[in-house]
Amino acid sequence: MEAFFHYLTLPFLLEGCLIVVALMVLSLLGGLVVGLGLALASDSKRWWLRYPVRAYIYIIRGTPQLLQLILLFNVLPQAGIYLSAFTSALLALTINETAFCAEIIRGGIGSVDRDQRMAAEAFGFSRGTELFVIVLPQALRAIIPTLGNEAVGLLKSTSLASVVGVNELTLRSQTIVSQNFEFLPVLVASGTMYIVMSTVLAWGQQYMEQRFSLAEKARRGAVRPLPKAGAGLPAETPPLDVPAPRAADLQTAGTLLAFEGIHIGYRGVEVIKGVDLRIRAGEVVALLGRSGSGKSTLLKSVLALTTPTAGRILVAGKPIGSAGTGRPLPYRKLVQARAAARIGMVFQNFALFGHLTALENAMSIPRWVQRLASNEAAHRGRVALIKVGLAGFADRLPHELSGGQQQRVGIARALAGDPQLLLFDEPTSALDPELVGEVNQTIRSLAHTGITMLLSTHDIGFAASVADRIVFLDGGRIAEEGGPDILARPATPALASFLRHMPAEEGRGEPEVALPVSIGQSAGAER
Numbered sequence: 431m432e433a434f435f436h437y438l439t440l441p442f443l444l445e446g447c448l449i450v451v452a453l454m455v456l457s458l459l460g461g462l463v464v465g466l467g468l469a470l471a472s473d474s475k476r477w478w479l480r481y482p483v484r485a486y487i488y489i490i491r492g493t494p495q496l497l498q499l500i501l502l503f504n505v506l507p508q509a510g511i512y513l514s515a516f517t518s519a520l521l522a523l524t525i526n527e528t529a530f531c532a533e534i535i536r537g538g539i540g541s542v543d544r545d546q547r548m549a550a551e552a553f554g555f556s557r558g559t560e561l562f563v564i565v566l567p568q569a570l571r572a573i574i575p576t577l578g579n580e581a582v583g584l585l586k587s588t589s590l591a592s593v594v595g596v597n598e599l600t601l602r603s604q605t606i607v608s609q610n611f612e613f614l615p616v617l618v619a620s621g622t623m624y625i626v627m628s629t630v631l632a633w634g635q636q637y638m639e640q641r642f643s644l645a646e647k648a649r650r651g652a653v654r655p656l657p658k659a660g661a662g663l664p665a666e667t668p669p670l671d672v673p674a675p676r677a678a679d680l681q682t683a684g685t686l687l688a689f690e691g692i693h694i695g696y697r698g699v700e701v702i703k704g705v706d707l708r709i710r711a712g713e714v715v716a717l718l719g720r721s722g723s724g725k726s727t728l729l730k731s732v733l734a735l736t737t738p739t740a741g742r743i744l745v746a747g748k749p750i751g752s753a754g755t756g757r758p759l760p761y762r763k764l765v766q767a768r769a770a771a772r773i774g775m776v777f778q779n780f781a782l783f784g785h786l787t788a789l790e791n792a793m794s795i796p797r798w799v800q801r802l803a804s805n806e807a808a809h810r811g812r813v814a815l816i817k818v819g820l821a822g823f824a825d826r827l828p829h830e831l832s833g834g835q836q837q838r839v840g841i842a843r844a845l846a847g848d849p850q851l852l853l854f855d856e857p858t859s860a861l862d863p864e865l866v867g868e869v870n871q872t873i874r875s876l877a878h879t880g881i882t883m884l885l886s887t888h889d890i891g892f893a894a895s896v897a898d899r900i901v902f903l904d905g906g907r908i909a910e911e912g913g914p915d916i917l918a919r920p921a922t923p924a925l926a927s928f929l930r931h932m933p934a935e936e937g938r939g940e941p942e943v944a945l946p947v948s949i950g951q952s953a954g955a956e957r
């Protein structure tokens with residue numbers, strides 16, 4: 431026992447531990463940084479980037495680490511590059527880590543809900559912002575446990591460096607044993623040192639898991655008192671412009687959104703087959719159509735989330751997804767065009783950013799797209815939450831809200847960007863019937879404020895009550911359009927048949943929700 435404690439505190443072995451830690455930390459950091467780049471490249475749309483990176487990962491993962499180490503140590507001098515044993519071991523370990531970290535990170539990124547990424551794209555988040563604000567914080571929840579395992583494996587793999595003469599813990603233990611043959615105390619002491627180091631890694635992993643856990647974030651939110659409606663609004667920040675009341679005569683309003691001869695296809699199959707549609711500023715247009723008729727495709731095309739094969743889409747006279755020549759815009763320009771167009775979109779499956787609170791979701795466009803200062807973005811987010819009657823829910827994470835509340839946060843998020851146009855892609859179809867009413871009521875309140883809206887819905891009763899114009903899409907073409915009265919007197923057999931099969935749903939379990947339109951009234955809406 432005495433010998434064991436002697437070796438456990440022996441400076442010669444402790445120095446070996448430091449070398450182990452240095453090798454592990456540096457190669458893991460290098461592996462993570464390069465691995466992030468490789469992970470993104472291995473899923474790139476550019477084949478000339480994707481395939482070489484995948485081949486690199488395949489080769490590195492498929493060959494023994496010891497072989498890589500010996501190869502590097504012996505090949506570099508032949509190329510005239512002379513590195514110390516430590517540096518070449520570090521390089522070999524790092525190269526190996528890049529491949530494993532790339533796969534771990536790729537798996538983590540793949541675990542993030544695609545709808546959230548589409549929402550970030552639609553709102554005009556740059557690729558970097560989407561990655562660092564939306565994707566990686568959520569991917570980390572999947573990455574950390576696997577990375578913890580990888581770090582422990584790497585800690586043990588550092589002992590391989592001894593074969594090229596790095597005087598780390600294992601080599602030092604062997605050196606002592608070869609001199610005094612005290613196998614047991616020396617090897618048990620060195621094994622204990624490895625266990626202590628891996629225990630520290632396990633604690634680190636546990637800490638990080640907790641740091642990024644939603645339950646922990648929810649707990650932190652729960653201990654904070656709920657804000658009073660309007661509380662926290664910085665006095666010096668001017669209130670948001672509330673949209674003007676609706677134009678009395680829509681006929682005189684200019685066109686805000688124009689679809690001109692739009693065709694869209696997926697993998698050669700045409701889904702939208704020549705749509706011409708003009709929506710005036712202040713108009714509320716409901717898109718109706720059977721499932722698969724192309725409503726979502728058409729809505730997404732406004733934000734260039736789907737690309738027309740022919741025709742053009744103009745928002746306030748400007749195309750979003752293409753240059754004047756009709757060529758698709760490069761991604762950076764597209765991001766700027768989306769941000770400049772000020773279009774808010776509300777998604778069928780909410781697509782709220784799952785790791786962000788209601789307020790953080792609501793302030794995401796002002797903060798990350800419009801680049802307002804944090805307090806001003808928070809002000810806009812709070813005002814938007816007040817408008818949808820959720821002022822008291824600012825600290826809640828999406829999973830702590832009902833479906834109807836989540837969708838209202840989705841509406842607040844779209845509103846906070848001060849949009850000139852709101853798109854709703856079947857906003858209530860993912861909701862339980864009893865939650866539909868509160869969302870419909872929110873949309874109805876907004877419709878009365880004069881904001882331009884294009885919404886797709888299956889809810890005929892709601893469409894009739896909210897829209898100035900109904901557009902019926904059938905097989906990718908506009909089969910009929912007109913005022914809400916066309917729903918009572920359809921002119922085409924297609925719309926008549928659709929209406930026969932789709933009874934009005936408005937009112938099913940709809941609660942009496944008095945939603946505020948003005949900020950002052952909204953305080954108690956959800957209390």
Ligand SMILES: Nc1ncnc2c1ncn2[C@@H]1O[C@H](COP(=O)(O)OP(=O)(O)OP(=O)(O)O)[C@@H](O)[C@H]1O
Nearest residue numbers: 696697701719720721722723724725726727728856
């Ligand atoms: N990413 C995609 N890849 C291939 N086909 C797609 C894709 N998205 C949609 N489609 C196809 O395009 C057609 C129109 O789909 P879309 O989602 O626009 O219809 P929709 O009217 O919104 O339907 P729903 O009311 O069910 O949401 C469907 O046949 C669908 O299968």
